Amino acid sequence: MNYVFQFNVVWDHFPExxxxxxxxxxxxxxxxxxxxxLAIVCAYGKSAGPKPVRWLVGFYVELIRNTPFLVQIFIxxxxxxxxxxxxxxxxxxxxAMTVNLGAYASEIVRAGIEAIPQGQVEAARALGLRRLQIFxxxxxxxxxxxxxxxxxxxxxxxxxxSSVVSTISAVELTAITNSLQSTTFRSFEFYFVATGLYLVxxxxxxxxxxxxxxxxxxxxxxx
Amino acid sequence: xxxxxxxxxxxxxxxVPAMMIAAPARADSTLDKILKEKKLRVAIDxxxxxxxxLDKAGxxxxxxxxxxxxxxKDMGAELEFVQVPSTGRIPALLAxxxxxxxxxxxxxxxxxxxxxxxxxxxxxxxVIFGPQSVAIKTxxxxxxxxxxxxxxxxxxxxxPKMASAGTDIVWFDDIGATIQALLSGQVDAVAMTSFAGKxxxxxxxxxxxxxxxxxxxxxxxxxxxHDDFELRQWINTWLFLNxxxxxxxxxxxxxxxxxxPVLPVF
Numbered sequence: 490m491n492y493v494f495q496f497n498v499v500w501d502h503f504p505e506x507x508x509x510x511x512x513x514x515x516x517x518x519x520x521x522x523x524x525x526x527l528a529i530v531c532a533y534g535k536s537a538g539p540k541p542v543r544w545l546v547g548f549y550v551e552l553i554r555n556t557p558f559l560v561q562i563f564i565x566x567x568x569x570x571x572x573x574x575x576x577x578x579x580x581x582x583x584x585a586m587t588v589n590l591g592a593y594a595s596e597i598v599r600a601g602i603e604a605i606p607q608g609q610v611e612a613a614r615a616l617g618l619r620r621l622q623i624f625x626x627x628x629x630x631x632x633x634x635x636x637x638x639x640x641x642x643x644x645x646x647x648x649x650x651s652s653v654v655s656t657i658s659a660v661e662l663t664a665i666t667n668s669l670q671s672t673t674f675r676s677f678e679f680y681f682v683a684t685g686l687y688l689v690x691x692x693x694x695x696x697x698x699x700x701x702x703x704x705x706x707x708x709x710x711x712x
Numbered sequence: 713x714x715x716x717x718x719x720x721x722x723x724x725x726x727x728v729p730a731m732m733i734a735a736p737a738r739a740d741s742t743l744d745k746i747l748k749e750k751k752l753r754v755a756i757d758x759x760x761x762x763x764x765x766l767d768k769a770g771x772x773x774x775x776x777x778x779x780x781x782x783x784x785k786d787m788g789a790e791l792e793f794v795q796v797p798s799t800g801r802i803p804a805l806l807a808x809x810x811x812x813x814x815x816x817x818x819x820x821x822x823x824x825x826x827x828x829x830x831x832x833x834x835x836x837x838x839v840i841f842g843p844q845s846v847a848i849k850t851x852x853x854x855x856x857x858x859x860x861x862x863x864x865x866x867x868x869x870x871x872p873k874m875a876s877a878g879t880d881i882v883w884f885d886d887i888g889a890t891i892q893a894l895l896s897g898q899v900d901a902v903a904m905t906s907f908a909g910k911x912x913x914x915x916x917x918x919x920x921x922x923x924x925x926x927x928x929x930x931x932x933x934x935x936x937x938h939d940d941f942e943l944r945q946w947i948n949t950w951l952f953l954n955x956x957x958x959x960x961x962x963x964x965x966x967x968x969x970x971x972x973p974v975l976p977v978f
Contacts, residue, residue, distance in 0.1 A: 492806065563892075570897035578882060578898075656889055658860065658882035667799055668883060671864030674826030676803040 492677065499678045502669050506679075509665035510686045512579075516661055517648040517694070520583055524590030524647070525640070529629060531595035536602050537624075546595070553592030559653050561585055566657040582654035582661075590647050597639045601632030634706045641698045645691050652687070662686060742811050743942040752789040754780040755796050755810035759888045761911045762967040763816040763834075775967035779833055779934075780814045782959060783950055797886045799864040802826055805937060812943065816905075818866040818930035828938050830947040831977045832931035834964055838866050839927060841894070841909040842901030844920040851925065854879040860890045860899035867903040870928045895919060903927055907968050931976065948977075 499506075535546040553561065565588070566581040576584070605628050613627045633640070655664035666683040670676040746752050758764040758772050767773040772793050784791035794810040796803075801815045805827060816836060819829055840859070842848055848857065855878035861867040863883050872881055884890040887904060891912050894902045901924060902909075913921040933951075936943050954960045955975060964972040 566898065567892050567896040575898065655883075656885045658884050658889070658893070664883065667863050667885060668868075670803070671799050671868065672822070674802050674806075674823065676806065 494678060495675055496678050496682075498673050498675045499682050502673070502679075503682075505665055505669065506662065506682060506686060509660070509662035510690060512665075513648065513651055513661040513663075514690060516579065516583055516586065516654075516659075517644075517651055520586035520590055520647060520651075521644045523583075523587040524594055527587060527591030528594030528598050531591060532598035532602055533624065533629075535595065536599055550592045550595055553589055554596070558585075558589055558650055559656065561589060562654060562657055578654075578657050578659040579661075581657060582651070582659040585654070586647060586651060589650075590643065593643050594640060597636050597643060598629075598632060600639075601634075601636035602628055604635055605632055637702055637706070641695065641702075644698060645694055648690060648694055649687065741942045742937070742940045743946055746787065746789055746811055746943070750789045751792055752780075752784045752787055752812070753792045753794055753810045754784070755794040755801055755804040755813040755815060756780060757798050757801055757815040758795055759886050760798065760816060760905075760908065762907045763905075775834065775963050776814045776816055778963045778967070779960070782954070782963070783814075783947070786950060787946075798862055799885060801864065802935070805935060811940075812934050812936050812947065814934045816932045817935055818932045820866070820869055820930075822869065823935070826938075827935040828940065828944055829978075830934040830936065830944050831951045832933040832975045833951055833960055834933075834968075835929065835931050835973050835975070836866075837906040837926060837929050838870060838903055839906045839909055839923050840871075840901050840903050840925040841913070841921055842924050844922055846900045846924075848901060848924040852876045854901075856880070857900040858882060858898075860884060860893045860902040862887045862890045862904065865904075866928065866930055871903045874927060894921070951975075952977075 531546045531550065534542045535550075538546070562582065562585045565585045566576075566578065569576055569581060609627055610623060613623045618627070651661060652663040654661060655667055658664075662683055666679050670679040673679070740748065756764045756772060756774075756776055758766050758774070758777075760774070760776075762774055763776040764772065764774040772795070777793075780793070781791060794804055796810075796813075796815070798815075801813050801817055802823065804810050805813045812830075813827075814833075816834065817823065817829075818836065819832060823829075840848060840854075846857065847853060851874050855876045858880045859871065859875065860882050861871050861884070863885055865887075868883070875881060882893075882899060884893060887908060890899075890902050890904065891908070893899045894912070895916060904912075906923070909921070909923065913919075934947055936947070951960070960975075961972040964970075
């Protein structure tokens with residue numbers, strides 16, 4: 490096979506690819522923030538809530554973790570209009586990513602919560618801290634610190650798996666790459682460059698998450 | 713030691729240019745390769761009724777598939793299907809995963825920059841479909857509507873050009889998703905071939921889906937890589953013979969329900 494690479498086509502469309510990368514970053518960052526909130530609520534519900542709540546969270550987590558992401562996206566996007574909701578594809582994608590991350594991350598956060606020695610909680614109670622204060626200072630903060638590396642990996646995975654949301658017409662880097670390659674037919678070139686952009690974004694997210702760790706858990710504690 | 717090095721340099725100086733000159737002459741063309749290995753690899757899109765579908769047993773079926781089967785049979789080669797989504801029809805060919813793509817690829821000048829067309833083996837119309845309740849009579853009516861189209865199709869090349877400003881066009885990766893978006897109400901209307909639209913309308917009578925607008929009419933044909941002239945010539949010969957003996961017309965009629973128009977050649 491003698492394929493002649495023509496990267497100049499890609500550079501002509503590079504601003505569009507960058508726009509796609511920006512959309513991917515936006516979508517992923519929002520899903521990370523919302524997903525983490527959902528995960529903390531679920532993890533707390535599962536470790537300290539009443540039985541029905543535990544059962545409900547367990548059902549949600551197992552349902553999401555044992556079905557493909559692509560199918561979840563389809564179900565969310567194509568079944569919402571039946572409930573009278575017509576979201577844009579990007580909003581539906583954000584919802585799907587949040588729901589997906591929430592399930593995976595809640596198990597990670599729960600592992601962190603379970604690692605907190607019971608004695609610490611009892612000590613806090615003896616000192617007269619209230620329930621929410623105990624959760625805020627004694628449980629969730631150290632728990633998140635413990636599981637931070639695992640959470641970071643899950644976040645990066647989420648960013649990478651956002652590439653499949655183009656199937657429901659959501660617009661992000663893969664969608665724009667697909668459109669460009671299908672109109673210019675330089676698919677190798679576009680996919681190579683998109684791969685590079687994903688790599689840069691993943692490394693960027695890793696660095697940003699590292700900075701957040703430092704700011705929240707180390708810098709904040711030193712004082 | 714020094715003799716060894718000198719010998720090596722001499723060998724390199726003589727042999728490498730010789731290989732470079734000789735190699736192209738000795739290399740088999742794709743047609744040679746197909747005939748030698750008795751295997752024809754055809755890229756098809758099985759999510760594109762009635763040209764390519766999966767039958768109830770999960771086997772490829774449709775007019776493209778029938779054409780590919782007959783072609784391989786006449787070539788005396790075993791047929792290997794390379795199933796691709798609509799976006800993969802040209803990349804699969806360029807990447808060498810298939811020898812030819814037979815997936816109702818409409819002839820366009822842009823696509824011909826990337827691949828080489830054989831003569832057409834069928835014709836299709838791109839139309840806008842939607843439920844009765846959605847009012848679309850002229851291209852101007854598309855404004856404010858959400859219109860679903862599939863990437864890497866003729867729709868993608870034509871609909872944005874005809875749509876009025878303010879049309880909300882959304883792109884799906886395969887026709888199945890586009891159809892699902894129409895049925896679920898995520899889009900107001902979709903653009904696809906008249907045949908695909910008819911299949912959807914017939915399969916979902918409760919949705920009252922009807923033809924709204926004709927976008928364009930086009931001919932489609934098999935495609936090969938740019939330098940595969942021998943293969944293209946064989947396919948054109950085959951198309952000529954099977955136009956003459958009525959095989960192409962019979963296949964087209966069987967799957968689309970209409971008569972094959974007179975096919976132009978180039």
